[in-house]
Amino acid sequence: MTPLLEIDRLTTRYVSARGARVVEAVSDISFRLEAGETLGIVGESGSGKTTLALSIMRLLPPGARIAAGAVRFEGEDLLAKSDGEMRRLRGKRIAMILQDPMASLNPLFTVGDQVGESLRVHEGASRRTAWTRARELLTAVKIPAPEARVREYPHQLSGGMRQRIVGAIAISCEPRLLIADEPTTSLDVTIQAQYLNLLRDLQREHGLALIFITHNLGIVARMCDRVAVMYAGRLVEIGPVRRIFDAPAHPYTRALLESIPRLADARARLTAIDGQPPDLAALPVGCAFHPRCPKVEDRCRREVPTDIAVAEDHRARCWLAAR
Amino acid sequence: MTLLEVDNLVKHFPVKGGFFTGGGVVRAVDGVSFRIEAGRTVGVVGESGCGKTTTAKVVLGLETPTSGTLRFEGADLQTLDAAGRRRYRRSVQAVFQDPFASLNPRMRVGAIITEPLVVHEQLARGEARERALRLLDVVSLPERSIDLFPHEFSGGQRQRIAIARALALEPKLIVLDEPVSALDVSIRAQILNLLRDLQARLGLAYLFITHDLAAVAYMSHTVAVMYLGKLVEFGPARAVATAPQHPYTRALFAAALPSHPDERREDVTLVGEVPSPLAPPPGCRFHTRCPVVMERCAREEPPLVHTDGRLVACHLYSPTPGVGPWQPQRAAPGSLTSPSFTTGGAP
Numbered sequence: 001m002t003p004l005l006e007i008d009r010l011t012t013r014y015v016s017a018r019g020a021r022v023v024e025a026v027s028d029i030s031f032r033l034e035a036g037e038t039l040g041i042v043g044e045s046g047s048g049k050t051t052l053a054l055s056i057m058r059l060l061p062p063g064a065r066i067a068a069g070a071v072r073f074e075g076e077d078l079l080a081k082s083d084g085e086m087r088r089l090r091g092k093r094i095a096m097i098l099q100d101p102m103a104s105l106n107p108l109f110t111v112g113d114q115v116g117e118s119l120r121v122h123e124g125a126s127r128r129t130a131w132t133r134a135r136e137l138l139t140a141v142k143i144p145a146p147e148a149r150v151r152e153y154p155h156q157l158s159g160g161m162r163q164r165i166v167g168a169i170a171i172s173c174e175p176r177l178l179i180a181d182e183p184t185t186s187l188d189v190t191i192q193a194q195y196l197n198l199l200r201d202l203q204r205e206h207g208l209a210l211i212f213i214t215h216n217l218g219i220v221a222r223m224c225d226r227v228a229v230m231y232a233g234r235l236v237e238i239g240p241v242r243r244i245f246d247a248p249a250h251p252y253t254r255a256l257l258e259s260i261p262r263l264a265d266a267r268a269r270l271t272a273i274d275g276q277p278p279d280l281a282a283l284p285v286g287c288a289f290h291p292r293c294p295k296v297e298d299r300c301r302r303e304v305p306t307d308i309a310v311a312e313d314h315r316a317r318c319w320l321a322a323r
Numbered sequence: 324m325t326l327l328e329v330d331n332l333v334k335h336f337p338v339k340g341g342f343f344t345g346g347g348v349v350r351a352v353d354g355v356s357f358r359i360e361a362g363r364t365v366g367v368v369g370e371s372g373c374g375k376t377t378t379a380k381v382v383l384g385l386e387t388p389t390s391g392t393l394r395f396e397g398a399d400l401q402t403l404d405a406a407g408r409r410r411y412r413r414s415v416q417a418v419f420q421d422p423f424a425s426l427n428p429r430m431r432v433g434a435i436i437t438e439p440l441v442v443h444e445q446l447a448r449g450e451a452r453e454r455a456l457r458l459l460d461v462v463s464l465p466e467r468s469i470d471l472f473p474h475e476f477s478g479g480q481r482q483r484i485a486i487a488r489a490l491a492l493e494p495k496l497i498v499l500d501e502p503v504s505a506l507d508v509s510i511r512a513q514i515l516n517l518l519r520d521l522q523a524r525l526g527l528a529y530l531f532i533t534h535d536l537a538a539v540a541y542m543s544h545t546v547a548v549m550y551l552g553k554l555v556e557f558g559p560a561r562a563v564a565t566a567p568q569h570p571y572t573r574a575l576f577a578a579a580l581p582s583h584p585d586e587r588r589e590d591v592t593l594v595g596e597v598p599s600p601l602a603p604p605p606g607c608r609f610h611t612r613c614p615v616v617m618e619r620c621a622r623e624e625p626p627l628v629h630t631d632g633r634l635v636a637c638h639l640y641s642p643t644p645g646v647g648p649w650q651p652q653r654a655a656p657g658s659l660t661s662p663s664f665t666t667g668g669a670p
Contacts, residue, residue, distance in 0.1 A: 044507040044508055044509060045507055144595075158596050160596055161596075188370035188371050188534065188597075189370060189534060189536065189575060189578045189579065190370060190574060190575060190578045190592075190593045191370075191596065192578065193577075193578035193592055193593075194592055194593070197592060215507070215508050216508075216580065217508075217582075218579075218580025218581055218582065219580055221580065221581045221582065221583055221584045221586065222580055222581050222584075241584050242584050242585070245583050245584055255509070256508060256509060259508070259509060259511070259512035260508070260511075260512070260537070260582065261512075261515065261535075261537040261538050261540065261541035261542075262537055262540075262541075262582040263536060263537050263540050263564050263565065263576065263579060263582070264540075264561075264564065264565050265537070265540060265541050267541075269516055269519070270512035270515055270516055270541070271512065272512035272513040272516050273509040273510075273512070273513070274513075276477045276479060276480075276507070276509075276510060277507060277509065292509075
């Protein structure tokens with residue numbers, strides 16, 4: 001069976017105005033996503049996780065170019081599609097939720113107009129039908145008093161409520177894939193918990209596949225089936241969440257897991273990762289993590305590690321994983 | 324030894340009426356009391372609008388309290404003379420969330436971290452440079468940093484610069500307002516470790532404000548949980564984090580993200596959102612969202628009472644007059660059912 005989404009050796013570069021500087025934000029990345037599955041993509045700022053999502057959506061800013069690879073969605077090559085075909089796909093088959101709900105909503109239109117917009121554009125629904133559906137969608141994302149809310153404007157709503165509206169827009173055309181880029185970063189802890197529960201419910205009801213882009217391993221532990229770890233534009237490890245948490249193969253993944261404080265923490269000190277993430281324009285030779293790696297060997301300083309299968313469905317880009 | 328004693332602190336912000344709306348008063352902090360012991364960390368947690376940042380601003384002297392007293396080393400701040408206030412400001416320093424905003428981009432690092440010394444001690448230039456080098460060493464930055472500008476540093480390094488500046492006057496208390504929230508995940512542990520090392524080495528007290536529950540549990544000796552301007556629970560960090568008692572604290576820590584996929588938390592999801600501090604609910608401010616709300620909660624405000632080695636402001640733990648020790652008068656559907664809740668003991 002073909003997977004829902006297949007990324008094959010994808011490379012995306014940012015090129016400066018005169019072509020003087022080239023930064024490879026997504027470098028030779030491959031993975032698959034099955035229907036109904038939840039994949040977490042974790043990484044720090046600048047690791048390329050958002051560029052990866054934008055490459056899949058073909059929403060890259062000017063100056064960024066997909067240099068190599070393929071993105072296949074339901075068996076079709078998205079990179080070969082025309083802009084018009086992509087527009088018909090976005091919001092209908094693939095939807096996206098961004099970090100800041102205020103920036104995703106138009107302050108001049110009512111909630112009802114915005115939730116119904118995709119239906120009118122993609123399915124040719126009448127204004128009246130779109131409004132009726134909008135009310136149902138608000139109920140689906142558990143917004144109290146949807147009849148009143150559809151007539152309100154974004155500024156009249158709280159942050160958690162706005163993010164629910166964005167969620168309602170995302171599911172309005174029943175997409176097969178939902179990409180959520182740090183959807184709860186701007187929310188309070190208890191509101192975040194509500195929102196994560198909501199996303200999980202929506203996913204179950206609609207059989208959505210979910211890509212969760214985050215820097216927070218806690219969200220991955222709570223929400224995801226599989227996790228992909230990114231570092232300096234490369235996918236350094238991917239596998240089932242439980243396996244990655246119990247037996248990480250890449251030293252970066254291991255260090256990340258150990259550096260995070262836990263609620264019932266009895267440790268006197270956190271295990272910190274020395275140094276800082278590299279500048280993508282001046283990557284170290286060999287493995288990009290080698291200057292910070294506690295297990296660095298000679299080979300790591302010379303050669304970029306290849307993608308190595310650690311176990312079934314578990315891959316890591318680390319020379320140590322080869323043994 | 325008690326370093327800072329905050330007693331019944333109130334900070335209200337009057338709001339001017341708009342074109343269509345009447346004015347009002349935002350009750351940002353409404354009768355909060357706590358103490359910070361020398362060399363210890365008090366963590367303050369709570370969601371937006373709970374008053375944690377306002378509390379920090381009052382402690383820093385950036386806001387004047389509407390009422391209530393602050394005593395530093397036993398002296399009431401309001402009765403201090405100018406020299407006394409200056410001494411207080413030296414003794415209490417701050418590190419803020421965003422090291423990109425808190426450092427002047429036009430000043431060199433050496434000038435940034437010695438500015439407090441220049442202001443308070445009229446230090447000569449040569450001496451200032453020597454002190455700057457020593458401070459850089461304390462926060463593990465290379466010597467050559469002294470002549471660089473903030474933009475030449477990463478987020479974690481900038482936060483080290485901000486810490487060095489806070490240390491310049493050898494303070495006794497540092498207010499840490501979300502000190503690692505803006506940093507990359509792999510850098511946070513470095514800064515948290517540095518802060519703990521500095522505390523051990525220099526005997527600093529911290530007022531640590533954050534929404535990161537695991538970080539607060541790791542860093543603090545005592546934790547204060549705030550909700551809509553009120554203190555709802557105050558006690559030893561480990562006890563509060565692992566066996567929270569107030570229904571809000573329970574919900575808050577239940578909502579904290581797991582550190583492992585198999586970690587299961589109590590299933591307490593709060594309904595609704597935090598009410599407006601312009602019109603906080605009567606009685607217990609949490610009663611509109613509380614999963615175990617009782618009839619009494621909407622009428623009477625619960626006092627802070629001692630229970631299980633901490634202070635909790637909840638009617639579940641306050642003895643009802645004439646009824647003796649509290650009875651579980653549970654009224655709400657979907658109530659909390661873990662055994663620790665009914666016994667009030669640690670699990």
